[in-house]
Structure formats: C-alpha cells, structure tokens
Amino acid sequence: MSNLPILQVINLSKKFGNLVAVNNVSFQVNSGEIVGLIGPNGAGKTTLFNLVTGLEQPDSGKVFFKGTEITHMAPYQICQLGMSRTFQIAQTFSSMTVSEAVRVGAYNRCDEKTVIAKVNEIVNLCNLEAIRDIKCGELSLVQLRRVELARAIATGAEMLLLDEAGAGLTAIELAELMRLLSRLNSEAGLTLCVVEHVMQMVMGLCPHILVLDSGVLIAEGVPDEIRRNSDVIEAYLGVRELE
Amino acid sequence: MLDNLIQNFINGVMLGAIYTLIALGLSIIFGVMNIVNFAHGDFVMVAMYATFWISTGLGWDPVATPLITIPLLFLIGVLAYYLLIHRTLRRNYVTQIAVTVGLMVFLRSITQVLFQARPRTITQSIIQGTLNLGPYTFTMTRLASAIVAVVFIVAIYLFLAKSWAGWAIRAASDDLDSASLLGINPTKTYALSFGLGSALTAVGGALLITFQQVDPTMGMRFGLLSWAILALAGLGSIPGLLISGTIVGVVESLTAAYWDPRARSLTVYLLFILILWIKPKGLFGRK
C-alpha cells in the first residue's frame, strides 16, 4: 500500500444550463485510502462521481487516475484502467442471476478460461453463495447492494466509488457492509471513495473526509476536524456553532 | 441560370414550410412522450387519401376538407394513443416501437387494399393558376399551401408558449412526475399531444395533395423526412425546426432539379445519416 496518489482531481467544473453543479473542485486520493465524500443534498456529489467515472464530461479541469489522464475517457475505458463504481439507484440486471451479473464484471479482466473461477472467488468473498442462482430482480435491497459491490469488485478494480451504498440499510446490515469494505481495503488494498449520508458509516470508516456544498469543496480533513468545522455545520444546519 | 437556381430554391422553401408542419407534429409526440411513432408518415398519407376521397367522392373543394380531416386525424391520434400507446409506456423500448410499427404496417396495407397501388391526385380547386413576380413563377397551390403551413406553425408556437394546455404539454415533456404533482393529468396530456401531433399531419397532408400525388408507399418517405428534419433541428426549438425544414425542402428541390428527380429523397436521407454521425443532438437541440 504505497502512499502515492491514485486519483487526482484538478479544478473540475460542470454546469448544467445555469446551474453550477461542480465548481472548481480539486482533491487527491492516495492509494489504499478510504475517503468519504459528504455534503447536503444537491451538493453535487453524484455529479462529481459521474465526472470522474466518465458518465459526464466536465466543462473544465482534469482527472488523473494512476498517473494517466482520464478526463475525457469513456466509462468502459476507465473501468479497464481499474476504477469502477456503484449507483445511488441500483442498476439491477434484473433478468440475470447473481453469478451472471458478477460474471459481466469479471469479463473486464478475465477471458473465457478464467472467468468462472473469478466469479466463484468474488461470490465467496461477498457472501453471495446462498443466492448465486437467484435472479437479481428478486433480491432484497441489501442483497442488491452486495451484488452491485461484487460486480464492481469482479472487474479487478483498484479503486471503487460507492454512491450511497449505505442508504436504506438497517444497523446490522450497515455494520456488515462496513466490515466487508474494511476487509477489502486492508486485505486487497482496494482504494475506496464513499459518498454517504449515513454519518455513522462515514465517521466510522473514513480517515479522510471531503465536504461538498453547492458544488464547492468547503472542507477536507479527519473526522474530528470535520465535526467541529463551522463551515460544515453551517452547510448542514444553517448555524455556525452548536451549543 | 441564376434565375433557375433561385426559382428552385424558392420552390424548396415553400415545400420546406409544409414539411416543417408535418415534422412539428412528430416533434410534439416525440419531444413530449419520447414515443417513436413509426406510423407518423402514414398518418400524412391517410390524411392525403382522406382529402382525396372527400374532394372527389363528396365533391368538396380541397380547401374545405380540413374541416373534416383535422378532427378526423385528431380522433385517430387520440384513439391510437388510448388503444395502443398508453399500455406500452412502461415496457421496454422495442415493445413500444413494435406497436407503432404494427400501426404503420396496418395503415399501409389497408390503404393498399382500399385504394390500390396507383397514385391519386386532385385536379380541381378554387386555388388555381400561377403568380408571376419578375422572372419567377409561383404555383398558387404551392404558395397558398406554404403560407397556410407557416400560419399553422406560428399558431402552434403561440399555443405552446401561451396557452394553459400548451404549458401542460411542455411541462409534461420536461418532467412528467413533477408535472403531475402540479395538477397536470399525464394521460390526458399525452392523449392531447398525440392527437395534436396527428392533426397537424392532416393539415400537412391536405396541403400536399393539392400539388402532389399520393400512393400507399408514401408514408415511409414522409416519415423519414420528418425524422430527418427532427434530427437536423434537435429537440426543443420550433424556430430551429422551421430552419431545418427549409433546409430539407431546398435540398430536395435542388437535388431533383440538378441531379436527378429520382434522387430527391436520397440526398435528404444521406443528410439524415450524416447528421446522426456528426451531431446527434441536432443543430439547435436543447436536449
């Protein structure tokens, strides 16, 4: 786990008509880190993710992944380089079974000979053995989330962006997810960038937190600093200090 | 030589106005509902045949036929919506298209059975003769048709911009869920849009048949022509549509005059494919 930057975002901006969704955002993620991205609704977090993963094109700025510029690359190219993501609203492959869905991701790095083995590996890693032959359309929310995660990991990604993976989960399910992510990070060296509203998950998982508000990066630091930062408190609550 | 060019150019512009009207009908349907109505060109054809039949069978002057054809096509549109389209709204896109493709094939074959394959024209109308301005000649039917088309286009533009129903249609096209929260009945709005779009084809068809012939295969041509205009213009701008319609009309006219009459649609189709290659959102597109 080196401490070289795996992702560098430099002066990224994006407008939709008159709305500035992302405003000159710059930050850096080191290899092996878990970074949290928080902010009030409408802050531009998902747009930022879309810009980084190639689903949207920035108006200005650059993005570098592992030293290569990916600013205008297509999503599949970025995935082939080693970055993938999950979605806020689960994009289910409803008519495919869990193992088939994972297999789609696995084909990113595997060929026909090695793909089945990889699928089995990932299915085991993410505890999907029991449901591997069930169609994705029939899964519960927490199962779907795990499948989305598994799909993305199967691509052999070195960095994953998770968009609100904790939303809608019970406390137990959340703890499970956090354990899995922690394990993937420490054992497999997976770099993570996590968008979350569930504060417990962010504060508990991420040693490095970014705060976005109205498209602007207003704070960056460790959880304790962020908790006490008046800009952050104002952004969420409208007051600068809590008595 | 130059006079000839300008004459052909002007003919193209006049034709373009009518094509724009037809494309406008399609734009309302596609822009609002994201429905690909493959039968649109055949609605034009049906309107043309209806006009033909009313004027030759019932003896009405073609000028008066829109009194029947507009409500008729509006009704057909609304019916088509309720019977066919409404149910497919939540299905996958191939199923959605399959229904309008079925409608298209159905209209085409029924027309063929009823009217046979040979082309039909209208010869009698109170609008006759030509107007001469300097070296240029305007066929009255073409000129009158073009003017009527422009009037309708402006009327629709104002309708969409100023009237409540028009506002409902525009709101529904932007975001249906929010629109329904604002009190807009989505089903009725969609049905209205479909009917309106179809009624416009009635006008266009009635105008066209005063100086062109109709046969059962023309539906494809008008359909592709409308889509070409839509692709060129992009969605969301009526003035843009008018400019694109004019371009298409001129291209067709010049091709027929200077290359080969058989190729007149060929260049338009090639232009269509080219635009999709280079600028899929169109020249004036908003979305």
Next chain:
Amino acid sequence: MLKKISTPKNLLLLGIILFTLVLPLVIGSNQYVLVLTTTVILFGVMATSWNLIGGLGGQLDLAAGAYLGLGAFTTGTLLTRWNITPWVGMPLSGLVAAGVAALIGAPLFRFRVRGVWYALSSSALVQVLYTAFMMWSSVGGPMDQYLPRYDASFYYLRYNTYAPYYYILLMLLYIALYLNYYIRGTRLGFQLMALGESEEAAEVLGVNARNSKLKALMIYAYLVGVTGGVYTCLFGYYHPRFFDSNMSTEVAILGIVGGLGIPYGPLLAAAVLVRGRELLRANLGTVVERSSMAVYAVILVVIALFRPSGLAVLAGDIYRAIRLRFAKDTYVKSADSAGD
C-alpha cells in the same frame, strides 16, 4: 454416457434435425411443399440472425433488406461480370454486408445515443440503397439482371429444383441457431445482456457498448448477406427491388413476435406466419393476401400488448401445459413444475 445424452429433449432434437435433412427426399415430386418450407427457412435464417442484434443486442434493426440486397448484388455481379462462382461470391457478399453495417452502426452505437436513431437510420439505409442502385446503371439500374440459366450446375449454383437451395438455407439456419445459443455463453453474450438491462451499469463494469453491439450487428449482417447470395441464385436474377423495406420490417416483426432473444423463437414465428399467409392466399385469393400484412400487423400489436415475451414463450407455456396434462404419475407432474 449414452444414457446421459439420450434425454427426451435431445432425442427430439435429433429427430427434428434428421427429419429436416431428409425432407426433400420424402416429399419427392411435391414441389409446392418444398417451396413453402424453403420460404419458411429463408425467413427463418434472416429472423434468427436478426435475433442477434434485435434480441440479444437490443437494437431495432430495419435493414435486413439492405443486407439481403447487397448480398444478392455482390454475388450476382461477380457471377455475371467476372464469372465467379457463387460459392466464392456468397462469403464475399457477407463481408460486403457486414462492412456496410459497420458504417451505419459505428457512429450510432456510441454510449447513450438512443436506439431509435439506429432504427430510423437502418430504415433510411434500405431506401438509400434502393434509389442508389436504381440509378447505378453499370450494375444494372432499373433492369432485371438475369443469372445464366442452367438445369443443374454446381459451379453456378443454378438448379431447376428447390432442393439444393433448401439444403444451403437449412445449413445457414443451423449456423444462425447455433450462434444464437453459443454467443449467450460467451463474453459477448453477457455483455450484450448487461447492456440491455442498464447501459450505464454495463459501461462502468468495462463493457464497450459500441463494440459489443457492432459485433452482433456484423455477424447478423454477414449471415443475411450470404443469404442474399443464395437468394439471387434461387430466383435467377437480381434487381434493386430486393432492397425491400417491407421485408425488412417483416423480418423484425418475426424476431419480435417470436420472442426477443429466444433462439428458436423467430423460426417458430416464421413458420406460423409464412404458412398462415400461404393458407390465406390459397383459400381466399390475392386481395386477402395483400391484407395479410395487415393481419401480421394486428398480430404484432396484440403480441406486443399482451404477450410481449413472444410466441416462443407462449409455445413453451403450451408445451408445458400439455406435458402436465398427459403426465402419467404425480412424480413426473411435480418434477416438471419444479424443474422450470
């Protein structure tokens, strides 16, 4: 091992294959049935190939006529101009068709360009080719171009009976069916299915939307192109009317009605609809035949509205219902309903 292979399903399959192979011999001199069957297989090949782009690839292609015509013209021109045997011409025809398909598809399969534009472009392509070839006098223009007449020539692939064409088309059909099954189990198949569910999710998982769709498109175009070569030899001539929008739409309808993506679905649809049309024509005359397209249309709409999964699934349901009805004991009954 023999026991494992000889399941009822496999034996049935084998029986069907053997039957199709000996059909012409069994029929003997009854050309009518042979012609009818060959027509079914002709449409079956095109619709089954179409299934690759339409069912698996999720794109509505309306250009079957374009590829058929290109194939016919390529094979025909090579034969009439340079005396090249269709056995060489047909594979080349496939390449020409696939090449043109790539030209149309490449710009349009870009990520997030909506599928409707491909459908419309493909429709326009047929018209473009029709007009262009009508105007292109050096390959014949509006005149029917006849192939040299022979009663039985292998080199020129001209026979005065349908049987040889039946076999060639049958082979093409088997290839198309096999490809449908095979591709599903490969990377391309999985990628296409994922694209069909969610293009965005597939892309972030490394699927290149454009390349995957292009591959399916080109395989389909190739097969139809080769079929075009057979087509011209079968009818003994070629002409721009082969660039037929109506037929292209029919092929797509067969694919949709048969059941998108189900390998044997389009063939089933072809059998039903072609046979149906023949029956109508034979019993009720040509007026009704012209309205047969209207009947097609109504069937298409009804299926799309009420049973969008298509004829094949419907047939599957009927098959299962029949098996359950005639099951000899409850063991078979329960095994049957649990297995599927």
